[in-house]
Amino acid sequence: MSTATQHQQTPNSSSLRSLVARHPVVAFLIVVYAFGWSTLIAADSVGLPFLLVSSLGVVFGLALPAFLVTAATSGKAGVRALLGRCLRWRVGIGWYLLALLGLPLVTLLVANVFLGTAPLEALAQKWPLFFTMFLPSIFVPLVITHLFEETGWTGFMQDTLQDSRGPLLASILVAPAFALFHLPLIFLEAPQITLSLVPVALFQIAVQAIASVFFRVVIMWLYNSTGRSVLIVALFHSSFNSVTGSEYATRFIEEIIVGPAALPISLAVVVVVAVVVAVLTRGGLAYRTEHAARRAPKPPTVGPAD
Numbered sequence: 001m002s003t004a005t006q007h008q009q010t011p012n013s014s015s016l017r018s019l020v021a022r023h024p025v026v027a028f029l030i031v032v033y034a035f036g037w038s039t040l041i042a043a044d045s046v047g048l049p050f051l052l053v054s055s056l057g058v059v060f061g062l063a064l065p066a067f068l069v070t071a072a073t074s075g076k077a078g079v080r081a082l083l084g085r086c087l088r089w090r091v092g093i094g095w096y097l098l099a100l101l102g103l104p105l106v107t108l109l110v111a112n113v114f115l116g117t118a119p120l121e122a123l124a125q126k127w128p129l130f131f132t133m134f135l136p137s138i139f140v141p142l143v144i145t146h147l148f149e150e151t152g153w154t155g156f157m158q159d160t161l162q163d164s165r166g167p168l169l170a171s172i173l174v175a176p177a178f179a180l181f182h183l184p185l186i187f188l189e190a191p192q193i194t195l196s197l198v199p200v201a202l203f204q205i206a207v208q209a210i211a212s213v214f215f216r217v218v219i220m221w222l223y224n225s226t227g228r229s230v231l232i233v234a235l236f237h238s239s240f241n242s243v244t245g246s247e248y249a250t251r252f253i254e255e256i257i258v259g260p261a262a263l264p265i266s267l268a269v270v271v272v273v274a275v276v277v278a279v280l281t282r283g284g285l286a287y288r289t290e291h292a293a294r295r296a297p298k299p300p301t302v303g304p305a306d
Contacts, residue, residue: 020072025160028069029177032152036061040184053188055144061181062152070156085155086147088229095226099236100138104243104253107266111258114265122257134252138238146234146241153178154223155230158216167224167285168278171216178216179209211267214274215240217285221277224286240270 020027040057048056070078111119123130153174161170186201187193219233226232243253243266253262277285 017072020069024069024073025157027072028065028152028157031065031068032061032177032181035065036181037184040188044188050189051141051144054185055148058145058149058152063148066152066156082151082155085159085228086151086230088227089231091226091229091232095222095229095232096235099222099232100239103236103239103266103269104134106269107243107253107262108257110265110269111261115258115261119258126256129252129256133256134242137242137252138235141241142234142238146237147231150219150230150234150237153216154219154233155228158220158223159228162220162224162285162287166283167220167287168217168283171220171285172213175212175216176209179205179212182208214271217274217278218270220287221281221285224288240266 036057039060040053043053043056044050067079067082070082074081108119108123157177158167158170158174161173165173183201183205186204187197190197219236222236223229223233244263253266258265
């Protein structure tokens with residue numbers, strides 16, 4: 001490559017990197033929907049199982065864009081910091097128990113208020129299914145889907161936004177983007193795609209976006225409370241899906257223990273927890289400003305060669 005060619009490409013590369021650095025979240029979302037939606041559609045078109053389709057979608061559509069944009073804005077130091085947040089496991093056993101069992105246990109207790117002792121009796125009779133059904137339905141999606149998914153939404157997008165917009169507004173802003181990412185899945189799961197499915201899908205995404213605000217608030221609080229551990233929020237995400245209706249495995253709480261009431265009860269629990277946490281922390285959601293000060297510095301802008 002000639003020196004003249006290098007001089008022509010360096011300003012373009014520098015300009016693109018500078019643009020991504022100025023608007024990292026916008027750049028992330030562009031890559032997310034381009035890579036994510038394309039991967040979901042392509043994987044489904046070749047007949048792959050739905051779990052594998054979802055896994056490929058979040059790996060290439062969420063985790064990969066998070067690392068690409070981080071590399072462009074913060075270099076190797078930023079990539080190491082993001083990877084460190086993803087693998088942060090030294091957080092205390094209490095946070096693991098809360099993320100794993102908090103929502104299922106509260107859902108079960110609330111269900112007993114409305115349904116009597118039937119859920120507890122079902123749990124006592126079928127407790128072995130806790131190990132053979134409930135735990136696999138959490139840990140399998142955690143490893144192949146939710147850890148990658150939360151790398152993008154929490155480890156990158158919410159983490160980036162809360163440093164400039166605050167944790168509460170960051171949670172609200174991520175919710176519609178989080179819901180919109182699932183749009184292709186609605187069409188892929190439909191037995192037949194017709195024009196009448198479009199308004200139904202848009203309505204479903206709108207409802208999910210509203211519900212996701214409360215979900216992302218709880219996620220943000222867990223994330224900040226554990227020193228920014230993506231692993232813990234991914235565990236909670238997996239537990240949430242197993243209770244509210246996961247597409248990955250049989251729902252232990254819904255189908256075996258509580259019944260159809262599991263979905264509205266668990267959603268109501270998340271809403272209450274989100275509101276209480278937001279009020280008690282005055283919207284701070286356990287955010288510590290010293291974390292922002294320790295963020296990896298952005299690399300200096302490379303200008304054109306003289």
